Amino acid sequence: MKLILKQIWFVCALLCTTVLLAQENSKSLNSQPRFTVRGSVVESDTKNPIPNVNIEVNGGSYTTTDDIGNFRIEARKGDELTIKHKDFETVYYTIESNERIKVEVQPSAAEVQYSKKKYSRINPELFKSLIDSAETHLKKDAKKSIQFIEKALGASNSSKENGEAFEVLGDIYLHWKQFDLAVSNYRISLQNRSTNTVKLKLASAYKLNKNYQESLQIYNGINKSELSNWQLVELYEGLGDVHLLTKSYQAAINAYNEGLKVAKKHLISPKVTDLNSKIAQVYNAKGETQKAEGFFNESLKLANSQNKKRAVEEKIKVADFQNETNNYSSEIQLRKEALKQIKDIQKDSVFNNESALTPQKQNYKIGNAYASQRDYVNAIPYLKKSIEEADTKEDLIVQKDATRKLSEVYRDAGEFDKALVAYQSYVDLVDKLYSKKEQEISQAARFSKDIVAKQNRILSLESDRALSESKYQLNVEQAKRQKIIIYSLIGGVVLLLVAGFLMFKYIKQQRLANNLLALKSLRSQMNPHFIFNALNSVNSFIASNDERTANKYLTDFSLLMRAVLENSEEDFIPLEKEIALLELYTKLEHFRFQDKFDYKITIDENIHINDFVIPPMLLQPYIENAVWHGLRYKKVKGKLDIAITQSNPDEIKITITDDGIGRQKSKALKTEHQKKQNSKGMGNIKKRVAILNEMYKDKVDVFIDDFQDEEDTGTKVVVTLKKD
Structure with a gap:
């Protein structure tokens, strides 16, 4: 019992030390000296300077050229340092x-220009129906909504309808946080039909994409006398938002106040x-908390x-706000x-969980506020x-955050055993969250890739239609x-x-892509096979x-x-890793069939x-194969x-040699299902080797033969591996 208590005290001390070190590291980072960085932005070919480029330090200063x-x-x-402008990446x-x-x-590359074209008359109700469908699916299914826009562009009869379609397409990308694509489509919409509504949307999209100067330019370029009262308030609000983001606080206050006058x-x-x-x-943000509190009280009342x-x-x-000013009692009450x-x-x-209006977030923040007051008795239930x-x-x-805070509260309250349990739960949650984030990143990457492909298709279709119209007029003159x-x-x-040359190049690239896809497919088929056998082993032990x-x-x-x-995503891995994997796998097989065979792994020292x-x-x-189809059926103990x-x-x-019953006897013992499965497994290996040799010029060679001439002929597999 004393030993356990000592271990707990040790772990708690380690936790405290970790927290202190993290705080020291944070202080050390914040204490790094600041200095002035000077620079310039020019075009690579003409060396001409580029004005109004957005220059921003992550989480810090902002300026422009x-x-x-x-x-x-x-x-x-x-x-x-992030250097951003609408005319370059x-x-x-x-x-x-x-x-x-x-x-x-x-x-x-310049934005696709859409010239005014002759439009053949199509059903005018079809376009409106497709736009309505796109707007209906806008917040539910981005891909489906974009497909409706693609069809709507095909049914468009005028530049006005074209502009409306690209406006809705910009709305789709804006909702799904693809701000750069939203900017492109709003600009194309304005080329077809210039409206103040789209200009306001473009300015907002520039702001969200951190193109602050471009956003200010659009806002300031709009004729205020043409706006409705609501749009005018939106304009001043948008200006204030950009000034706040660029830390121009007085300009932000002035813009918000102008909007407030109109709204009142x-x-x-x-x-x-x-x-x-x-x-x-x-x-x-300016540090004038008393004024901030007055306006917050007014907004709360309204x-x-x-x-x-x-x-x-x-x-x-x-x-x-009350939390930032350390007014925890008011924060808790609110x-x-x-x-x-x-x-x-x-x-x-x-x-959804991203919303601030979730009970779990508010309970966590209440517990955190109580903890800041050192009121651990009230903090623990809320956490x-x-x-x-x-x-x-x-x-x-x-x-995760609440579990870590609970561990810290238990620690500060002197309940070190509970603190340790909570901290262990926190570590498990961190691992779980990391795995989830990896999946979300992968899904987000696929989503972005899909909608970019659809965007390119839409632009391509519009370009083709413009090209077809031009060709028609040209043929009349020719x-x-x-x-x-x-x-x-x-x-x-x-x-x-x-086109023939490009097609040949494309086929060559497609063949390489098909080979890579085939390799991935074959690997994905092999993994479940041995996992299933291993799980059967666990099942037999439990049974x-x-x-x-x-x-x-x-x-x-x-x-x-x-x-x-x-290693599942790699075509090749270091031989050292494969040997380690083989040692572990052979150990597991021997663990189950230790009365059937002994094994030895020999590596030449040179x-x-x-x-x-x-x-x-x-x-x-x-x-x-050697274990399951050769050594397992041997009457006496074999050797691998x-x-x-x-x-x-x-x-x-x-x-790889074994003195098992050999391939012929093993084949005679198998059921039809086993023969099919084994044939499929060996076939996958042959396909992998064939594809790899095609891609990497005969890098791998596999030879299989009988091992000996005795009753149990055994099997001998020789894999020859060439260096790069």
Whole structure:
């Protein structure tokens, strides 16, 4: 018992030390000296300076280039500099010292220009129907919504309809946070039909894409006298948002106040509330907390007279402000009131985990506020409640944060055993969250790739339609001039030759892509095969009530699984990794069939295994066949040998031999289903080797023969591996 207590005290001390070190590291990072970085942005070909380029330090200063392309900005060593402008791709640069920076950029390809065309009359109701369908699916299914836009463009009869279609397409990308694509489509919409509504949307999209100067340029270029009262308030609000983001606080306050005047004059009550809240946020950012509190109180009073959702949103904003000013009692009171209102709102609507209006987030923040007051008795129940609700709603982020805070509260309250248990739960949640984030990143990448492909298709279809119209007009003129027709034929031949060359190049690239896809497919078919056999082993141990053996086997199996999954996406891995995997797999098989065979792995001492690579999971199926179809049926105890030798400096041989019953006897013992499965497994290996040899010029060779001439002929597999 004393030993356990000592271990707990040790772990708690380690936790405290970790927290202190993290705080020291944070202080050390914040204490890095700031210095002024000077630089310029010019075009790479003409060396002309580029004015009004957005220059931003991550989480810090913001500035723009002047008329001669120069800039100055405060930064620390290690900060990342983001250089962004509408006419070139964003540049990222890591600052190492206060050296002068010269950024040379290439202008991006010009936006697709849409000339006014002759439109054949199509059913006018079809276009409107397709646009309505796109707007219906806008927030539910981006891909389906984009497909309707594609069809709508095909049914478009005018530039006006074209502009409307691209406006809705911009709305789709804006909702799904693809801000750069939203900007492109709003610009195309304006080329077809210039409206103040689209201009306001474009300015907002520029702001969200961090093109602040471009956003200000659009906002300031709109004729205010043409706007409705609501649009005018939106314009001033948007200007204020950009100024706030660029830390131009007084300009932000001025813009918000202008919008507030219009909203009050025309009784636009929702905007009155929003603008009071935003003015409060600016004063808070400036450090003028008293003024901020006054505006927050006003926005809170106004919000309470509106719908319940808006009222609780404002309460949470004010509670966050009270937290920043260390007024924890007021924060706790506001959040408790918000919790009651959230329960009422949830009866009619559902909030996702990203929303601030979730009980788990508010319970966590209440517990955090109590902890800041050192009121651990009240903090613990709220943190536990937050963890329970977060677990129910699968909100891993809040569950992780609340669990860590609970561990810290237990530690500060002197309950070290509970602190340790909570901290262990926190570590498990971090691993779980990491795995989930990896999946989300992969899904987001696929989503972005799909919608970019659809966007390119839409632009391609519109370009083709414009090209077809131009060709039609050109053919009419060419009919009058025979000479031009001849030139056109010659041009057509050249285009065909170019197309043939491009097609040949495309087929070559497609063949490589197909090979890579085939390899991935074959690997994905092999992994479940041996996993299934291993799980059968665990099942047999459990069935025989050998729980300890099953646990030990499962532990080794998990190590093997981790190694296999780490290598599953690679065509080749270092030979050292494959040997380690084979040792672990053979150990597991011997663990189950130790009365059937002994094994030995021999590696020539002169081999530099780091010089060779091998396809992952290439050797494992041969070892599996040797054990399951050869040694397992042997009447006496057999032997499995794995030897790695080097025949010449650029080639090694891996020999797998067993004195089992041999291939012929094994085949006679199999059922029809087993024959089919084994044939499929060996066929997959042959296909992998064939594809790899095609891609990498005969890198791998496999030879299979009988091992000996005795009753149990056994099997001998020789894998020859060549160096790169």
